[in-house]
Amino acid sequence: MTENPATGRLLHRSAVVCAELLVVAAALWVLARVLATLAVVVIPVALALLLAALLAPAVTWLARHHVPRALATAVVLVGGVAAVGAVLWFVVKTVVDSLPDLRTQLGGSYQELRGWLGSVGVRPEQLDQVATQAREWVAANQQSLATGAWNAFATLGSVLTGLALAIFVLVFVLYDGERIWRFLSLPFRGSARRRVDAAGKRAFHDLTAFMFALIIVSAVDAVGIGIGLWVTGVPLVVPLATLVFLGGFVPMIGAFVTGLLAALVALVAEGPFTALLVVLIVIAVQQLEGNVLEPMITSRAVRLHPVAVILAIAVGVQQAGVIGALLAVPALSTIRAITATLLETEQAPGPAC
Template identity: 40%
Template sequence: MAGSRLHSTRLSPWADGLGRAGSRAAQILLILTLVVVGVYALLQIRLLVIPVIIALILAAAIGPFVNLLRRRGVPGALATAIAFLGLLIALSAIITVIVISVRSQADELVTSATEGLDELQAFLTSGPFPISPEQLAEARTAIIDFATSAQFRSGAISGVSVVAEFLTGATLMAVILFFFLKDGKKIWEFFLRPFKGEREQKLRRSGARTLEVLGSYVRGTAIVALVDTVAIGIALLILGVPLAIPLAMIVFIGAFVPLVGATLAGVLAALVALVANGPVVALIVVAVVVGVNQLEGDLLQPIVMGKSLRLHALVILLALTAGTILAGIIGAVLSVPIAAVAWAVLQVWTAEDPNLEPLNPDLPPAGSEPT
């Protein structure tokens, strides 16, 4: 009997090395299928998923301020309202500054752009690699034809729907953020109720690590972005580049996309300087942007970010690419903090978390009832 069982085991197609490899490959394919299906399902409700993620990131960033107010005796609802309104005022101030600056310098920019384009056309026709006027006329005609085409108009119509979707998502995000700040502990305790013992402890630590990583990432990135904005903005003002303030604000926003965001914003500033002020000023702007980026990468990020973002540059690049493919610009902004959180949570569940002490004293102890 034992011999027959042993013989049948040896004859099993899954008993040899190829069978084990096939079994493992099937498991990997099943996991990948589940991941793809899950991502596809989340993309179908991205109008809900993206506001929730943004609200969670903002809550992690300004949550310590709310907790500080509560420890100082400020009622929970009032502390939440103060932090929430402060964030809305800051965002509104940034938008107002950009709009006012664009309106006040629009005429100057149009005039400078016209002169700059004339200079650029003269350089292209008489430079080291001359382009004939006929080729420039053909390019201009192609651009005009595209701008008046049905494809461009349909893109403009879809842009209107994008604006409506953005406003809806922004409103939903604001509401979710308010409740995260006000009732974050209760919401988290509600999700932890079905779990007990070691699994509950790991989930609790995962939540603490998520708050720590997201909060440190947002606050650190904001400090780095502020330094970039001030340095590049001062350079643009000294050089007399039009729209210096809005361009500096774009640098601040772009800095939240690691590796490439601030650089692309600097390239935009250099293009404006090229059109409005000529190639010499544009080269100076490029030099300033490169210098600021070097300062950011070699000094500011290691000091300000610390160890909150333990990801290799290649991992960040891959996360940026995947996020951009899946969700466009907003995916590029959210991909890196999501990857950092995923790595931190993985460390918790594999018992490789280097931070063994409690990470967030504001979270209630295990087994306690929400207040």
């Protein structure tokens, strides 16, 4: 029986493609293992690059207006830290000042919740039983909870080390990013260096676009949910909306989680019906953001299809939790920008860092 030449060529090509895919998969697996092993270094550097992409335009603008680069970097960093610190101080102080009133309202809201659940067929005794079991679980697991808290404090040194590394990298990328990039591209020569230089600048430009798109989407989440809280009479509207804005920097899940926190405050302060309204508002705003704004703004900014954005975030959450969700889209955008630039036959100069 003679073998069909076309079938043989097809099998040969399929075998070659499969072998190439296996090599790529093995390389990706090794890269993932290396990154996981060096997470204490990789994560701070990645966060520093994201912050640099956000702050670099301000530093560049000041430098173009004859402000020394070092002074421009210091002004932008100090201003950014002061702004974030002021926001966090305002949120924490407002919430702490409101705790006595919320604690007073908790008893009445609990009784209202019992009555509301009774109207939908849930016996109030069942709610009391759940609350009792929760208290008993906390009492029975005090030792393990304390151990977990101590373990968290035991990693404080690594957290501080990562923070110091992130700040160090951020400062020098903002101040001396051009020279650092020129040094990194030294191993390449001629047209290869030009292509690598264009790829890096294009990737950094896309990171900047991603961060500004994220700010817009987070602001829309905060305004939409904040208006809903104001209309329903929930207290702490401004600090809760601010938390939603900060949570929006974790794509897809951050604003939803902080929105549920607002629903919990609504449950304590205004009762179950208002809390249900707040949950519906959070879901509606998230649907608008996830199905309209996120694809329209973020996807265009990083030049990725909405499906690619959602899948990247899903994989990031599955592999690395919140950090994975935050870094997934920037990582995919960087890979896309570098690949697209290197595959182009003729390169246009990319935007400056």
